[in-house]
Amino acid sequence: MTNEKTNVTLVIVGLLLGMLISALDQTIMATAMPTVVQELGGLSLYSWIFSIYMLTSTASMPIYGKLADLYGRKKLYIAGMTLFMLGSVLCSLAGGMMELIVFRGLQGLGAGALMPLAVTIIGDLVPLEKRGRMQGMFAGVMTLASVIGPAIGGMFVEYLSWQWVFYINLPIGLAAILILIPALKETKNHGKPSIDWLGALTMCGSVVAILLALVLGGGESGLGSGQHNSWSSPQVAGLFLLGAVLLALFLWIETKAKEPIIPLPLFRNRIISVTSIVAFLMSAGMFGAVTYIPLYVQGVIGVSPLLAGYILTPLMLAVAAAVTLGGRLMDRFAYRTFNVLGMVLMGLGFSLFATMDADTTKLQVIVYMIVTGFGIGLIIPTLNTSVIGAIGRERRGTATSLVQFFRSIGGTIGVSVLGALMTGRMASGTAGLGERFASLPADQLDKFTDPQALLDPAVRTLLPADLLAELQNVLTHAVDGVFLAGTVIAAIGLVAALLMGNARMIQPAAPPAASATADAKRT
Secondary structure: OHHHHHHHHHHHHHHHHHHHHHHHHHHHHHHHHHHHHHHHOOHHHHHHHHHHHHHHHHHHHHHHHHHHHHHOHHHHHHHHHHHHHHHHHHHHOOOOHHHHHHHHHHHHHHHHHHHHHHHHHHHHHOOHHHHHHHHHHHHHHHHHHHHHHHHHHHHHHHHOOOOHHHHOHHHHHHHHHHHHHHHOOOOOOOOOOOOOHHHHHHHHHHHHHHHHHHHHOOOEOOOOOOOEOOOOOHHHHHHHHHHHHHHHHHHHHHHHOOOOOOOHHHHHOHHHHHHHHHHHHHHHHHHHHHHHHHHHHHHHHOOOHHHHHHOOHHHHHHHHHHHHHHHHHOOOOOHHHHHHHHHHHHHHHHHHHOOOOOOOOHHHHHHHHHHHHHHHHHHHHHHHHHHHHOOOHHHHHHHHHHHHHHHHHHHHHHHHHHHHHHHHHHHHHOOOHHHHOOOOOHHHHHHHOOHHHHHOHHHHOOOOHHHHHHHHHHHHHHHHHHHHHHHHHHHHHHHHHHOOOOOOOOOOOOOHHHHHHHHHHHO
């Protein structure tokens, strides 16, 4: 018994290290990206660094979940961690923006295994009544990442180089693998599983096509051509059409497959279907906040990369505090209570962000982040706990990966659509700047009338005061549009949360009379 408890403890430690990598990746990358863009160029490619990572991790999540149900969680988790570390090494060696984007995609393929399989393994090991408390451990990891991530990211780009944001993944990931290999025990599957490769191929193709259309639509092509694609352009329309055809083909295949990647009957369970919608919308809003707040404070307020990294700490601390509180109270209230309250607070926070301008203080931004983060944190612990309690062990990997899939695809679509919105608003805002400031030297005109100039402290000091104010207004207008869209997303999420029903982690005991009646009916 002692050895069994020791192994469970070691497994949890190893999985928490994997979660730490995932959380650090978000906080470090978000704070380092303005400096990366400054060094490698291409502000129009800003959202691609996040989008490609989430695109590949999203597409691979259901596949990892299904294969884990068939072949075991351990093999797939370690394979994913290994691929994630390989991608990290290649990202650190990237010599240009396009190389970094490609290697971030490879890194995302490995990341698709980390969070969903960790949740599944913990669901296998930890009894239902203790899963709420496990959220406290998750919150501890998020708190640690929120405290050290921005600091590490800011210090790396200020005192070392941006490549170090990827080097940090290697020792943590290696430690997780070395812990899990001996500690995680699984019974071998001696059957001959049937793998739905055709379903996996059409699903990945559909996700990639639709997300590429969302990334490219209304903004630059992202391929260095400088061309702009409208939503009705042949490239974007063709990608949407291809995605729709592959999606329809995937749904048909899933009705015929022996072991479908995503068993469609799962969506008949209201907990799974509503939780998937809430996860999608919560993540779409959350990643918008995490991605664009550092850009705003560094470009508009004019803080250093180090302080821009710290500016996210209140948001992450608020998320962690709310996750801890929600995990401890989850056995007392229905899941709907947390989801509704979370969406209300998230929407309030986004509406406050949408009021920001060049005169907004750092203290105001911090208050807005605390409100938003607390709303997000109330929702997070309900997502996995509700699904794990609603499904049997044989499909637990598939179901939890499905929710993580919708959470990830929500973040991917959120960053992509909000990025296209921001790029479009910046383009319209800078349209007349060249004519208005034509007196500038020809070799400075393009450089000084690009909002990217706000991210370079050396260039920023050379800007005329009136041009600096104009660029700040352009970037503010663009980012405010992102948060107005986030407010709408939270409002839709509130409607979805109301449909959750009265499901809860631990059902209240039935009164004696009701129990007797139920026993009589069963008899």
